[in-house]
Amino acid sequence: MRIFIDADACPVKDEVYRVAARYGLRTVVVSNRFIHIPPSPLIERQIVEAGPDAADDWIAAEAEAGDIVVTNDIPLAERVLKKAGQAIAPNGRLFTADSIGQALASRAIMEHIRSTGEMTGGPKPFARADRSRFLQALDEAVRRSRRAPQP
Numbered sequence: 001m002r003i004f005i006d007a008d009a010c011p012v013k014d015e016v017y018r019v020a021a022r023y024g025l026r027t028v029v030v031s032n033r034f035i036h037i038p039p040s041p042l043i044e045r046q047i048v049e050a051g052p053d054a055a056d057d058w059i060a061a062e063a064e065a066g067d068i069v070v071t072n073d074i075p076l077a078e079r080v081l082k083k084a085g086q087a088i089a090p091n092g093r094l095f096t097a098d099s100i101g102q103a104l105a106s107r108a109i110m111e112h113i114r115s116t117g118e119m120t121g122g123p124k125p126f127a128r129a130d131r132s133r134f135l136q137a138l139d140e141a142v143r144r145s146r147r148a149p150q151p
Helices: 013-023 054-062 074-082 100-115 128-147
Strands: 002-006 026-031 043-047 068-070 086-088
Touching (some): 002 013, 013 128, 054 074, 068 074, 068 128, 074 086, 086 128
Parallel strands (some): 002 026, 002 068, 068 086
C-alpha cells in the first residue's frame, strides 16, 4: 500500500507525511514542479512534465489496488476507484463508487455554467475543520486498506 499525493495545490501534504510515517507507508509526491519534501526513505518526489493532466495520468498509471490517492481531481478519483484504490480530497471527502457519479455530474454542470461566462464563486476557503476531517478520513482509509484482502 502506498499513498500518492496530487501535490501541486494540495494543502495537506504535511498531514499525509505524519500519517504515513506513523504507519510506515511509502508516499509519492507527484507534481509538475519541484516541491520540497522532508528527508525520509519513505517519501519520494515524482516530477512530471508540465500539462493539465500529466500528474493525474502518472498517478492513475502507477496506482494499484489498495493504494490511497489524495486529490481534488474528480476524474482522477474515478480512475483510482476503478483500480480498487481509495481517493480522498484534502477536505476529507472520501470518493466512493456510490458518490463518484454524482461528483462527476456536478463537476460537468459547473463547467458548463462557467463556460457560459457566469461567475460561480469558487470553492470555500480551506479551514481547520477540513484538515481535521482529512486526517480522520486518511487514517480510516489506511486501516481499510490494511484489512482488505491482498490480490
